[in-house]
Amino acid sequence: MRRKVRWGVLSTARIGVQKVIPAMQQCEHGEVVAIASRNLAAAQQAASKLGIAQAYGSYEELLADHEIDAIYNPTPNHLHVSLSLKALRAGKHVLCEKPIARNAEEARQLLQAARAHPRLKVMEAFMYRHHPQWQKARELTQSGQIGVVKTLHCFFSFFNDDPANTRNQADMGGGALLDIGCYAVSIPRFIFGAEPLRVCALRELDPNFQTDRLISGILDFGACTSTFTCSTQLPRSQSAIIVGTEGRIEIEVPLNPPFEKSPRIFHHHGEAVHEITFTPRNQFTLQGDLFNRAILNNTPAPTPLEDALANMRVLDALAQSAQQQAWIAVSWQDGPEPNKNPNG
Numbered sequence: 001m002r003r004k005v006r007w008g009v010l011s012t013a014r015i016g017v018q019k020v021i022p023a024m025q026q027c028e029h030g031e032v033v034a035i036a037s038r039n040l041a042a043a044q045q046a047a048s049k050l051g052i053a054q055a056y057g058s059y060e061e062l063l064a065d066h067e068i069d070a071i072y073n074p075t076p077n078h079l080h081v082s083l084s085l086k087a088l089r090a091g092k093h094v095l096c097e098k099p100i101a102r103n104a105e106e107a108r109q110l111l112q113a114a115r116a117h118p119r120l121k122v123m124e125a126f127m128y129r130h131h132p133q134w135q136k137a138r139e140l141t142q143s144g145q146i147g148v149v150k151t152l153h154c155f156f157s158f159f160n161d162d163p164a165n166t167r168n169q170a171d172m173g174g175g176a177l178l179d180i181g182c183y184a185v186s187i188p189r190f191i192f193g194a195e196p197l198r199v200c201a202l203r204e205l206d207p208n209f210q211t212d213r214l215i216s217g218i219l220d221f222g223a224c225t226s227t228f229t230c231s232t233q234l235p236r237s238q239s240a241i242i243v244g245t246e247g248r249i250e251i252e253v254p255l256n257p258p259f260e261k262s263p264r265i266f267h268h269h270g271e272a273v274h275e276i277t278f279t280p281r282n283q284f285t286l287q288g289d290l291f292n293r294a295i296l297n298n299t300p301a302p303t304p305l306e307d308a309l310a311n312m313r314v315l316d317a318l319a320q321s322a323q324q325q326a327w328i329a330v331s332w333q334d335g336p337e338p339n340k341n342p343n344g
Contacts, residue, residue: 005292008034008068010059010083012046016074021050023284029292036062059083063090076166077173081106085113093121093295099182100124100308102173107312111305121294123301124308126186128255130290131283133263137249138191140267147246152226154184157234167232168209175211176230177319184228185314188219191242196221196314198329203322217318
């Protein structure tokens with residue numbers, strides 16, 4: 001293996017061009033050498049703007065490039081699994097944007113294929129997990145620094161009513177639950193180190209797009225709960241708070257902490273409030289280099305693909321609950337045994 005991992009990017013998606021590619025170009029152990037689009041001109045334009053050496057007019061051409069070691073897949077949700085499977089068959093490592101799939105069955109297909117290629121790393125790109133603010137929040141929670149953890153709440157919203165945007169196209173896996181609700185499921189699972197037993201959700205559908213533009217949910221972990229509200233048609237906002245019997249942790253900017261100033265979390269314990277600041281870090285760069293090192297050292301991916309399947313199981317249950325307006329037990333058949341007590 002080369003000293004640096006050589007990356008190819010599938011599509012000129014906004015998140016890749018504006019956020020992830022520039023961040024990965026700052027990685028110590030990787031370099032972005034190619035980008036592909038089904039429109040060659042779009043690929044060439046992105047390559048020129050970002051200083052990428054090679055542009056391809058199809059995904060297949062990029063996957064056939066033997067000089068590329070790994071693929072970053074930021075395509076629309078309905079293409080995540082199919083293109084990741086093609087990348088595996090082409091012998092490429094895969095970093096795939098969240099959500100890993102549209103449902104648990106698709107995620108299971110990808111996991112089975114990945115197990116047939118044990119040399120290759122495949123990971124869902126939940127970048128927030130690699131930022132020091134979330135590592136610290138998890139450490140404080142799991143070490144009892146807010147007492148017995150009782151609940152966690154997330155709120156994420158933005159406004160997008162563009163009918164051409166894939167987030168507003170149901171057949172492409174659009175809607176609030178998959179787009180940002182996936183964070184609201186991943187975060188408590190990460191913080192608690194446990195899996196929910198059952199879930200309940202309510203949603204509001206856009207009358208034209210038939211996607212969920214507003215969804216609220218409850219995740220029952222047995223000894224504690226997590227609640228969330230996510231929307232694709234409310235003013236931009238984000239918050240996350242973890243509450244225990246002796247205090248709470250507030251993450252000031254949970255999903256995209258600023259690069260230009262120090263991110264902060266607030267640890268409340270009794271009457272005391274501790275402001276914890278962090279050196280500005282780009283979480284996409286952190287994620288990229290962790291994945292690079294796993295490839296170069298042939299060590300496990302920072303987050304196993306089994307975690308991505310578990311997240312999809314919970315998302316499936318929430319979607320079912322919103323449709324049936326009932327509590328739904330999360331299916332852990334052939335999956336991880338849920339820890340019913342995050343507090344030990």
